[in-house]
Amino acid sequence: MELLTDGTENNPLLGFCLAVISRHSENWPPSEDVLAEEFVGWFGARTFLTKNAMRELCLLKGITLSFTPLPSGLHGFNCSFQDQKEIVISEHEMVPFAHVHTLFHEFREMLEHLFADLGHATLTPKQSLEAKAEEFAMIARMATVTRELPGYVEIVSNINKDWPRYFGYAFLVVCFVAYMFSCVSLPQFEDVISEARRQRYVRM
């Protein structure tokens, strides 16, 4: 018996793109929110990820992830050759959660190349993939923490004593707002820090 395959068993990212196209072909292209929501669910993204956890999640999706020193200003890059896919991220993390942001950014670029190959590009030739990948990374981080929030609320709601529970809720709100702010402002923080370093370097 001949087994018919569509080539996605060795290429989970392609499988994901095909599934997204089939779910949203009537309304193509999907918004970045929809795409980010689809992606974080499929990828199993979590708010707090160590480098090892990121590597493992990528490996499950057929992608080799590595961290290495990169020239300043370069946060990461991705490359694909046939079914081999690789993401490289700068070892040095300038701002907390920058690694996760860069990972999502690189994924968005790989997704777009696959969508384009499948005749379903989400961008017009005039739109910048770089800018779209930045937007996607921000939204995907927000979508990740929003998915996890009910779990944290559940934990706090199980605190028996009233005041500790109120403080728990307040703490949760503060953390959630701070995290959302970090999602939006991460690229600006990176710009400010790299600019400050450049000036320090120039003065030496």
Ligand SMILES: [Zn+2]
């Ligand atoms: Zn990029």
